[in-house]
Amino acid sequence: MVQVKKDEVRQAILEAAWQLFSQQTYQRTTLTHIARKVGISSANLYVYFDSKLDILYAVYEPWMRRRLLQIESDIASVRQPLDRVRQILRALWKEIPAEENGFLNNIMQALSTVEKGERYKRSLLEWMETRIGDMIHAALPAERRRSIDKARLARVMVMALDGYSIHRHISARGLADDKTVEMMARLLIGPNDRAKRPRSRTRKPAKRR
Structure with missing residues (x-):
């Protein structure tokens, strides 16, 4: 019997995977970890995804x-x-x-x-x-x-x-x-950069007579 995919289960898998990958990295995360966090069997993961x-x-x-x-x-x-x-x-x-x-x-x-x-x-x-x-x-x-x-x-x-x-x-x-x-x-x-900040204009002090 073909299992019917449920959007909420797929979304739960993605949310669990995001949290686990972020916290303990891809290498340290297994399909068993993801399945356990979602509350489904590892076999059920393959209904939704081909691999980790x-x-x-x-x-x-x-x-x-x-x-x-x-x-x-x-x-x-x-x-x-x-x-x-x-x-x-x-x-x-x-x-x-x-x-x-x-x-x-x-x-x-x-x-x-x-x-x-x-x-x-x-x-x-x-x-x-x-x-x-x-x-x-x-x-x-x-x-x-x-x-x-x-x-x-x-x-x-x-x-x-x-x-x-x-x-x-x-x-x-x-x-x-x-x-x-x-x-x-x-x-x-490149050398023809026209995006440089404009130079501040400072007035030279007037010469005393």
């Missing part, structure tokens, strides 16, 4: 999509190119790797231990690269857009995001510092 990796993607993907869309919304009102690029890099390399007790590192753990037969969803990575590439490319001055390969730039940004996620897992100080963000932002903007 499948469950992780189901909680990770909507979170990451919301987070990147939030960055887009946050920078929409930022006018200066340098400020926009700074804000994007700060979010990618400092904020996201640290959020939700370093939740991003769970996907790093999962991908490093993928077993034969488990599904790897490349579609999310492709969407992330496209979105990040578009954000940064749009923030650059026109002359820089023509000289920078958007797809390759996005790939480097995501690789750095993954790296900072791993470093943060090892040490709370393993995130990009402000100097790194500033250096990369200025490299991307």
